Amino acid sequence: MDNQMFCFQCEQTAGCEACTGHAGVCGKPVEVAVAQDELTGALIGLAGTCKAAGAASENALQLIVDGLFACVTNVNFDEESLKRQTAHVRAEKAAVAQSAGVAERPDYAMGQIWNADEDIRSLKSLVLFGVRGAAAYAYHARALGKRDGAIDSFFVDALAQLAEPGSVDVLFPLALKVGEVNLSCMALLDEANTSTFGVPAPASVTMDVESGPFIVVTGHDLLDLKLLLEQTEGRGVNVYTHGEMLPAHAYPELNKYEHLKGNFGTAWQNQKREFDGIPGALLYTTNCLMPPKGSYSDRVFTTGTVAYPDCPVIGEDKDFTPVIERAIELGGYAEPQHFTGVNGGSVLTTGFAQGTVLSVADTVIDTVKQGAIKHFFLVAGCDGARSGRSYYTDFVKATPSDTVVLTLACGKYRFNDLDLGAIGGLPRLMDMGQCNDAYSAIQVAVALAEAFECGVNDLPLSMVLSWYEQKAVCILLTLLYLGIKNIKLGPTLPAFISPNVLNLLVENYGIAPITTPEADLAELLGD
Template sequence: MQGKMFCFQCEQTFGGKGCTKVGVCGKTPEIAAMQDLLIYQLKGISCYATKLLAKGEKIDKSWVSFIENSLFMTLTNVNFDPESHMDMLKRSQVIKEDARKKVAGEEVTAQEALYNLSDTKEQILEDAKKAGVMFDEDLDADIRSVRETIKYGLKGIAAYAHQARFIKYNSDEVDDFYFIALAVMTDDSLNLKDLIKYLVKTGDMSVKVMEVLDKANNEKYDSPTPTKVNVNIKKGPFIVVSGHDLRDLEMLLEQTEGKGINIYTHGEMLPCHGYPKLNKYPHLVGNFGGAWQDQQKQFDGIPGCILMTTNCLMKPRDSYKDRIFSTSVVGWDGIKHISNDENGHKDFSEIINKALELGGFEKDEEVKEILVGFGHKATLSHAETIVNAVKEGKIRHFFLIGGCDGARPGRNYYTEFAQLVPKDCIILTLACGKYRFNKLEFGTVAGLPRLLDIGQCNDAYSAVRIALALADAFKCGINDLPLAMIISWYEQKAVADLLALLSLGVKGIYLGPTLPAFLSPNVLQFLVDTFDIKPISTPEDDLKQILG
């Protein structure tokens, strides 16, 4: 594998084994190399930072923020811009030298720590070979597998923590864990058992970060309440906001107030309509399009602008390259980027003026509404009704059908599964996997909508809160509930979500559409034996197995 690109971090990786020529996501070998070397640098910084932690010293939060942004930047479908990668690599060397000075005199032997960034791009790309996933051909496959799983869990954690930090919420424990876990990946003295302890800890930290983000969003924007969202278009100039970052949406809503611009959510932004402090803006008019993988078709030549706040960005077509803007850690070579000032403020005037100039849609479509906003607070306000309906036999089972969506065939499993769920069962959904079925009519059961949208991917935390409250009401464990989890994964936030559910002791998760390529057969077997993870089969067979 030496000297060749190798990436298997997402579900769509080539042939289910690994991308070696170019990423299925659109990542070039050059970007892949820079991302490998950036992670290598983070590991090096962490070897020094953990020495400071061991002495009880606090780590500079600017380092934490840098590590977090770097991890997030290397997550699938986030940043494809060579310049931003070069910039981050140069900054990593400055931080590394600073860290080195702070622990002068202490022995640090890891290659990742001793390495110094070269001066030329050519040499940097050459150096990146040694940072490749498969560079060490003698490394035990199971050790590699667990290290990689920890790494991808960290990337997911970084995406959530970045979102919380932007609105001034964080967890010191999670902040320190970045350094601890990254340093662990350089330690050849650790055996598989040792590494599995850190894998479990990555799950614990994933729960922790989702709790922080849940608190941040609920306190800042008020807890989501059931809200109807128009999924058709309205006449007039518009901006489509994609990604996950509520603060970006809020700033854009503030800056477009009274300007005659309609704001639509897209992808994982859909749940934002449920938050009272965002929904109060009358020009937040609806949701545009479907899940992330349809963006090239749906953005094709639209008479408005698009703002990408976080992943999932695909290669912009020429028909809309002049009207798509990125912000935060997102980037693509040649598209306009909107940065924030030192106070976190962003000036969106360029995208606003462009949207006005483009003029927008010419006429209204007929209103078609879907329901969102069933976070844990909203759903648990009906706890008594739900518990009684279960006791009386009106509600037979709960199905959490959610997770990431993706472009690969086989994902219609989730649509078919949702359609086959019996009428006396409730479907909870979250993340963009919901776009497979969220515009279908499911009706009601026991006076409640049968489809409850509990939010973004990080709201796996909401699902757990709901499940724990029900387990409490029925005086049983979470695995004794009439609840099945049918999870679809695509990128590394889904890895963090899965590790979080496992950390909470959830067993019997149905996972698909395929199993991760980075799980070696032995590590997969460990997860199957310990947590009873099941690969999905057919909707009919899986449903029969669940309902008996």
């Protein structure tokens, strides 16, 4: 399928099969999809060359992480920047081969995967998309100076294996290995975030916007936010988080800035409506960019791996002066604005990461033993535009008052403005952070299992997950690597999972699609 679009890596893929026309549902034109396939093929060739050479250069490892991240959904829509990345990858491939005196491996033609036997295609896609997600976490950790040679080596190995014929017996364990390595990635990122920005603490965040110049920061990169806060201090420009940046308010080294005012808007797929005519500047730090409308495209800036044609890019020097000057020029709202979430609430809470929850573990355990808490639900994952995602709102609303809802990632915007009350002094709804913070949820589950002297699967804990892109894929693989069973997944199952691979997941892990909130709640609670 060379030189034409074939993309089925995200949940919104056309017809739950694949985007094959002139543009993907995400707005990605065919030229960009082809450029991403070419970049991926070059990365596989680079990985194979590094394997043949017996080592990967530092530049090769950086290019692999950056290139994988650039191909995650809603990161890069700019054909020219992708071509430049591909050229850098090819040049490094040649340099590695020459230095080691080995034959340079050719770029891999992605059509060999897309046209393969459906089970091989399914498993290779699962590995590739999982590695893309894990590379995103590694990218953020690298930005904060944290690296792990074993993680870097695995990216090389996994990509190189995609060029091999493959079999179910080889590729299924490789997919689980992606989950194992992603757990290490998330642990590394958790260490990087907490050592740099402090341990998250519960915070209440307003959705109101004050008058005057302002900047909205979206994506996931906390370091970019920190640098922007430093550069805007004393400039009369307020800063608001958006989407997955909401948990930034829980970190002491970010929350200390008085001009970090609140959170603007909700999840990524609502950008075109919520950003329409916004009188402030917009900074995209990582994935979750939607093709901007003309009413606000002249105030969009990108940085890092994010790119969109004709949008100004803040380079590696991270000088945000153009963003700040644009915000001042736009002037902001003349009067304070009152905004609400999808359910009418105007205050969001966050900061219930592992440090907070485990600090009150005795209270949680006692409350469970006393019977006040009967069940925990992890309702987490990506949000998206496909119909059916109201399921997650209805599910959370229907959870009994003696249950606790843990959440993370942008799917929480379906319900995080609800007031579910409290149990034993603890809120029934606890936001644990970004999708990057799934490690916190895992650590809490493991700690509870240890406290009750049982396995995680024996806990009164159910996972009801929503997925959209490749970071959700690698988190799912991590949960499977850990042996966690009976996950409910929706709103649809991944298009790249073949019937036979799905059967493997069902038989070994009990994965099941969501049905209705009422039926799923009854099943999970044993009613």
